Structure formats: C-alpha cells, structure tokens
Amino acid sequence: MRWNLPNSRVPEAWFNVVPHLPAPLEPPLHPGTREPVGPDDLAPLFPMALIAQEVSADPWIDVPGAVLDVLKLWRPTPLVRASRLEEALGTPARIYYKDESVSPAGSHKPNTAVPQAFFNKLEGVERLTTETGAGQWGSALCFATALFGQECKVYMVRASYNQKPYRRVMMETWGGSVVPSPVDDPEHPGSLGTAISDAVRDAATREDTHYSLGSVLNHVLLHQTVIGLEAKEQLAMAGEERPDIVIGCCGGGSNLGGIALPFVPDPEVELLAVEPASCPTLTEGRYEYDFGDTAGMTPLLSMYTLGHDFIPPSIHAGGLRYHGDAPIICNLVKHGRMRATAYPQGKVFEAAVQFARSQGTIPAPETSHAIRAVIDEALAAKEDGRPKVILFNYSGHGLLDLSAYDDHLHGRLIDA
C-alpha cells in the first residue's frame, strides 16, 4: 500500500526544531579566533537568507513559492507500507517508509539543493561551487542549478571521478561542470577534505560565486523537514496515531534530521540514528568542538567527532563516511532524545538484498543501514509479540551503486 498526497500538500513552511531541542545549540566558532562566528564571517560563502535560517529560532520558516514549484516536480513523495517485507519477516510490526528515492537525482538531497540554489539566485548569485564524494550531493545541486539557470562547478574526489563515471555524466547532463580534486595534483586520489578546500577556495576568491553544502548545517536539516511533515500527514491517512520509532541512516545527518525532527516534540516517539561500524561518530566519537573539514578551513562545530583527520575505510556507503555529524543530531543524542547504533556493511547488504527480493526496489548502500536496523527492530517486535509501528527514511535508490551489490553477491565485500 502507498499513500500519496496531492501536489497542493507539499509543506509550505519548514519545521525548525531549535525551540524544541533538549538544550541550547552551542555556536560555531571562528577557526582563527575561536570566537563565535557572525553573519559577516559567512557572507563570502552563503547568501544572507540562508545565514539567517542557520541561526533562526522561529518555529516555522516559509517555503518560497518558486521553491515549492520545483519541489512539486516530485513531492509529496509516497509513504509506503512494506507489507511484503513484514510478511517475509513474520513480524507483527507495521513498517512504513518515506520514499525519497523518487526525486530526479534519486535521493533526498534535492530538498535542500533547490532552496539553496533559489536563495542564491535571489541575491544575484549565478554560480555555485560544491564538493562531492560518491556524487549524490553534486548531482542534486546540478539538478537544482539547471532549473534556476545557474552555473554549477563540482569538485569531485578524484578516486570517485575515475571509478564512478555515471555520477559525473549525470551532473554534466544537467549542465554542471565537474573536475577531479585536488585540482593541483593529478596523481592524488583526493578526499572529501581536498574537495571542500577546492570548492571553498573557488567561491572565496570569486565575487560572483557562493559555496553550497549538502548536510551538517542547521539550514540544511531545516530544508529536509518536508520529509517528516509529509510523513505525519500520510501516517494519519494510514490510520496510525504516531510511529513508535523513527529510523534513518546518519552520515552528516540530513536525511535522518529530515524525517525525525518533526517528531522531536512528541516524547512517545523513539528516534534512532544508524551509522556504519567503520565510521562510528555517534556511537564512539567524542563530543567536542572540531572542524567540519579535514583541512581545518571551516568554523569549529560542537558535535560528536572521530577527529577531523580521521579517514574512514573505503566502504560502499560513501555518503556515511564523515568524521562528524550535524550539531542538531549530536545535541539530540548527547541529551538522550535520540539513540544511535552501528552496523558493519556485510549485515547491511544482507538486509538490502532481503528488501530488494521482498519489496522489489534496490536501496542505496546508505539507506540500507536504516533497513538493517528496521529489520532488527521488526524481529525484536516479533519476539515481544508487539505490533510496533516503524517509520524509516528510504533516502535513496541504489541504481548507481550496483557495483557494491556485485561485490556483496560475489563475496568480495570487506566486512568493515
């Protein structure tokens, strides 16, 4: 069963979780002075509208009409009951998922790429730069800038640039320009750190250019709350009062935040973050101020971190290989409002294949972390004989990650 909403039900305001957090957010600090950063520090990189959202305490923030018009190309996304998975597991749990894979770029990322492109356009910025690892975020931003007629330059980790040509082609099809990073050393395989440095340097040194980030920051999670807001309305259509638990995978925190934040005010709803065992930020990191990037160029954020120089093993869920996490997510975990768990990728791909063979669609490796946890929760509910209501975010499809499935099916996966 699927519950669709008409175009007219795309949320017209984003939900700001800040007033509902268990403790105040600690401010980002300037990397040089270690004093709280002000709007002027951020102005060379971001438009004022996004800087204002970043620090806003307003409970709701309006979605501009031009953003709504683009979101309506694929939103509202369907809420789906995973009845065949329930049947395969023999569980009394009722499993629902929000299908964010239906966007043009194949994931939840365009939910923030579109408003970021728009607010830049509004301030006359016709060129954006960004970094991309596996390519999900870079393709979302190229899609968004194509629709607003802006230029987009993507610095792609050189190893991915060489190994994953399909993501590069996707970005070029939308008119984006993609170069391997680091730009100054053609022998270097690159990392998210080098790519951020390249993208920030480009934006900081050109008057006509801003920089765009796909996760971690408050305004990014804010834009993603359309997911949870729609899910609430659709669960009501399905006759559910509330989910008992909301589950999402967590790399920087944007898809998890998108589905979970609107449920924060309801203490009856449990929230669960799922991360890879090879990059266990929330489950094994220290809670402290750290840089957002490897090179130490960004402001310091208060968050769980494995250290900004931590290099995670090269697992297939490239979108989850981040040393830190969104300050909002870390705040919720630190103060007990959200739980976190970690899985090695072998168990994750077992869950992914079980999902594909029962529900039919092939999930992204990142999304499959959430699915692993969902299956374990559903099996626990079977033990307890309890008809638990589980909601999770199907954050993206795996059609551009099939080589990972190939490794799994043919015993070549490193079980990190």
Add this chain to the structure above:
Amino acid sequence: MRWNLPNSRVPEAWFNVVPHLPAPLEPPLHPGTREPVGPDDLAPLFPMALIAQEVSADPWIDVPGAVLDVLKLWRPTPLVRASRLEEALGTPARIYYKDESVSPAGSHKPNTAVPQAFFNKLEGVERLTTETGAGQWGSALCFATALFGQECKVYMVRASYNQKPYRRVMMETWGGSVVPSPVDDPEHPGSLGTAISDAVRDAATREDTHYSLGSVLNHVLLHQTVIGLEAKEQLAMAGEERPDIVIGCCGGGSNLGGIALPFVPDPEVELLAVEPASCPTLTEGRYEYDFGDTAGMTPLLSMYTLGHDFIPPSIHAGGLRYHGDAPIICNLVKHGRMRATAYPQGKVFEAAVQFARSQGTIPAPETSHAIRAVIDEALAAKEDGRPKVILFNYSGHGLLDLSAYDDHLHGRLIDA
C-alpha cells in the same frame, strides 16, 4: 503538476484492442508447416492462460488479485504535466506524460513480467528463461520471479554482458542467474537472435521450464494497457476531455501499445509511433510474414519487417533495435489508424538533454525518441497557435544508460 491515483484504482481488467482493430489479425504460422499455429504448438513454451489471452477476442480480461497486489507496489503511476518543458518551448500545447520509470526495474516492462510470472506459477512452472539485450526486460522478469519465488535464467547478449555490468548485477540482486550468449562460443559477441535461441532451447528441453517474451506478442501488449487506462482517468482529473495525440517510442511495440491501445476506439485521437532512423521498421519495412527471431526458430508473424537477418547499427536505444514489430501495431499502421516517424539518435539526445534540464529527470534513450517527437509536435502547435493536448509514455529512466549521454555530451555519438 502531477495526478496520482490511489492504489485502489489500478485497472482490474486489461483492455483487449482486438475487437477494435481496423482489420482482423492474421494468425501466426508454424515455422515448419507454414500452417496457423495452435495452442499445442505453443504449450512447451507458454502457460495455457497466456496462450488463451494471445488469441482472445474478449473485450476485457480480468487481472488476477495476486497480480494486482504486486502491481500496486508502484501503480498507478503518476500522470505529469510537463509545464517546464512547455515553458522552455514557448508552446501553447499542453504536454502530459505517464511516468512508467517509477517501477522497481525502471521501465514499463514489469507490467507484463508480473502477470507472465504469475500465470506460469499458477500452472506450477517454477523456472523461466528469457533473453535480454541491454537488460531492461531481463531485469523486469528477475524482479517479477523474485516476488513469486521462481527461478529465472537470463541469456544476455555477450557484448552487453561485458559492457553493462550494472544491469547484470541488478538481475542477480533479485536472485536471477545471468549468462552471456551464445553459451557455446565465448568469442562470439552475441545478438538478440543468439540469446533467443539459447533461451528457447533451454525451455524446450526442460520439463520444469517455460520461456517468457517481453514484447511483440498480443498478450504482452494486453498487459501493458494498464498504462493507457490509468492515463484516461488521470487526464479527466486534469480537466482534459481527450488527448489530441498519443505518442510512444516503438521497438517491439509494448510501451507504445500500452499507452495507445485504449485510445484506438476514439477516432478523434491521433496515434504516433516513433522509431530510430537506423532501424526504421514501420517507416521503411515491408509488410509480410517473417520470423520473430534471427535464427528462424519462432512462428512467422504478419508484420512490418526489415528482414529477420537485418542487423541494425549499434545505437544506444538497445530496446528499439528489432527488425519487426508487434502484429497489433503493424495492423494499426497498415490500415491508417496509427502514424509512424523516425529520428536519428543525435536529434533524439538533444531532446533528452532539453527534457532533463527543464523537467529534471533523465529519460532512457528509447523514451527520448518519443520526447523528440513530442517537442516537434509542440513546436508545430506553436506555429499553428493551437493548444494541442499531447500525451506520451515516459517508458523508462536513463540512469543505467548514462554512458550514452556521455557520448552525446562529448561529441562521440554516431548520428545514425
């Protein structure tokens, strides 16, 4: 704008166009005797329920509940108004498309894979074989057999097997087994002809196995009519009395038939088939009896054909490289109820990129043939100042065909 229908509106009966054809269909002939084939000739390969559908003159044929249950995983598919494309073209035409790319396999093919797997299951057949070229059909059948717990063996054209590993991995993720064809000559690049021979030989020599075909036959087009039936209801929701023209790309004819056949009885609706200039079956073929396969093993079909030994150039729209066409489609063209046109692939990819940069999604190379014709119709409507209503079938996404876009964007496309 998108128009969704609830799960309950998946059509519960298929529309049989046979009673509405301008002339009776000519029967298939036995390849040996050249006499009309009977059910017994087909029984080693197909279940009786499908053989009955193949020759049925009933106006409607019920969709079994178990088939509906699976179709509801992604159906009804959305009807979308391509407003941004209209704007980019400055046309008064209103362009609508049926988005069949949302299926788990990414195209319209599962609409027939599911009932074919089901009717075989019903007769106790636990193993199916088929051929696949680029892989769209093979992946649809592996998806369907996964959900009914059957085995599926796919003979994949060796050149594709080596060049397109992602489609193979997709089939394996659903539990299918995929081998390169021809099986007996590892140096041979293979063709659809060799793969059909391998798949038919396998099915004909094993008691427990049937063969499954993804296009051309009457029962395949029948199963696809859910597309046009839903579109009719959704156009009414959008306030349109009828489309002025219905457009689909045509390789074997199944996606075109799916959207067009329910409109055959309405003489006000123009029907247009779009094929590649490099394989111009309807526009340049002869209307005569010919074999369905290259090797001459199948019954002879009455159709337009370029000759069963015609080998089309290796264009990117692999799904349109077929020497013949569905007898139902040929009947409509022969008797003037449907028009046909052909385009070279360079103009097709220009249209595809224009679509991606205005509407956001990246179409399959096959689908892009329809889009080329849609754009030309919309531009003609602009010339005439006429608000023509255009409906087309967005038969699949291009996410596993991005290398074709790479060739186009970097000037490496052969404009055949």
